[in-house]
Amino acid sequence: MKNLLKVENLKTHFKLDDKTVYAVNDVSFEIKKGEIVALIGESGSGKSVTALSIMGILPMPPGEIKSGEVIFDGEDLLSKKRKDLKSIRGNEISMIYQEPMTSLNPMLKVGYQIKEALTIHNKAKGKEAKAKAIELLRKVDIPEPEKRYNSYPYELSGGMRQRVMIAMALICNPKLLIADEPTTALDVTIQAEILELIKDLKNEYNMSVLFITHDLGVVTNIADRILVMYAGKIREIADTKELYKNPLHPYTVGLMKCIPRLNDPTKKLYTIDGNVPDLLKEPKGCAFYERCEKRMDKCKDNVPSLIEYSTDHYVRCWLYEEGKNE
Ligand SMILES: Nc1ncnc2c1ncn2[C@@H]1O[C@H](COP(=O)(O)OP(=O)(O)OP(=O)(O)O)[C@@H](O)[C@H]1O
Ligand SMILES: [Mg+2]
Known part of the structure; x- marks a missing residue:
């Protein structure tokens, strides 16, 4: 399948009076034609800022795209003038939000x-x-x-x-639909119906979809591929089935445990200990270090890179770079 969208090394920061928020910090991914990709992560991880940067509707200032490329259907949107962008945005990329x-x-x-x-x-x-x-x-x-x-x-x-x-x-028959938490405010049955609708329309209109949510449980039946984001960086990328079968990043494993089990509703809902770090400084090491159950000494001061652990399964975690760094 051909790529419809390719985001490369996107860095979006907010320059406030006396500080900088490193909201999106070197994000790369692609969406193929006809593919549904889910972008998931806790509140504040940079999902919406990624979407706004792609759409060209980031509030600037304080927002600032520091670097990167957003190639849509072969053209770099970031180098386009606002006027041209407006026509692409209106005609070829559509966005829906949480609160209609x-x-x-x-x-x-x-x-x-x-x-x-x-x-x-x-x-x-x-x-x-x-x-x-x-x-x-x-x-x-x-x-x-x-x-x-x-x-x-x-x-x-x-x-x-x-x-x-x-x-x-x-x-406008968009080629790409970006849905930013479209079902978060809805109850579970209605959520499922809207997801079904998006999936059907995707097939009928031959669109690609970027589906943003903080709930991994929501995307099982809809997404072809999942991007896991944490503190401004992509931590793991895999096909949906592969990610469920074989989650690698301790953060992804934590998100999995947070999915409520329908067969055991009495079980207390798991939450990942600790909070998303503030994004006011670029972390020296892995941003998940403080909350990670598997942390090692070297995670504290060294930023791991995104590696292809197995075919099409990428992860950014020192656990899987063993041997590569010695
Ligand atoms: N206009 C803004 N000015 C300053 N900081 C901002 C602005 N918009 C977003 N941020 C910051 O950028 C970071 C990423 O925010 P973003 O909205 O992308 O998170 P999110 O993953 O979409 O979270 P949620 O699940 O709550 O929607 C946060 O730290 C947020 O406070
Ligand atoms: Mg958001």
Whole structure:
């Protein structure tokens, strides 16, 4: 499969008055055409900042892309002018967020908002735009789309609102859909339905998807590949099945233990001890050192590199570099 997106050595920092936040610190990965890739990690690990950097919608200042390349369909987005970026962003990459209410206008009917978006993007106007908007509502499995066209956002459930946002994201037939925690605010059954919908639409529209979440349990059935991020760096990359079967990084192992077991709901939920480090200084060694159950002396002062441990399975951890560094 060909790459649709290739992110290379991306560094995004925030320059605040008296300090720098090293939010994304040398991140590289790729997404192939038609692939669903999940980016997972705890709060503050740099997932959203990675997405905003790719989309070109990072608040600058205080944000600053220090280095890196974002090659989308053969073109480096970071070297593009804002104007060109805007057209790629609107047409070829779409993004959906955790809370649809922040993107929907509460004063306007949802159908009208989709119709407007179709008109702005020159996809249709007038009656045709209305018909297309209803068609899109149907595509995202909203029941009685003709009726729902006239609903205000507050009249819809959280799951339905997220479906409306997905409908909007589809307007331009994007090649890449970035979904930043789209199901986090929803209850488990609705979450599963939205994931199913994204998977179906991916096939129908032949899109690639970057699915961001802090919950490893959510992505089992949807992602082809998983990127595990911690403190601004990718710690592990593997196919979903391989990652579940054979997690290498102690952080990934910790995240696995945090997945609630449906067959044993009484079991106390595991959490990884300690907190995500503040990103105000570049750590001398492995950023997971303080929390790691397997830490060794050398982890403290030496940054491990991302190595290919087995075919297509990458990890950034000294446990797997044994022998290579002696
Ligand atoms: N506008 C900003 N100004 C300063 N620091 C920021 C800004 N946006 C993000 N950061 C910092 O960058 C780091 C990464 O944040 P990011 O939002 O990418 O985390 P995340 O992995 O998406 O977490 P969550 O799961 O909570 O959404 C955090 O330390 C955050 O405080
Ligand atoms: Mg986020």
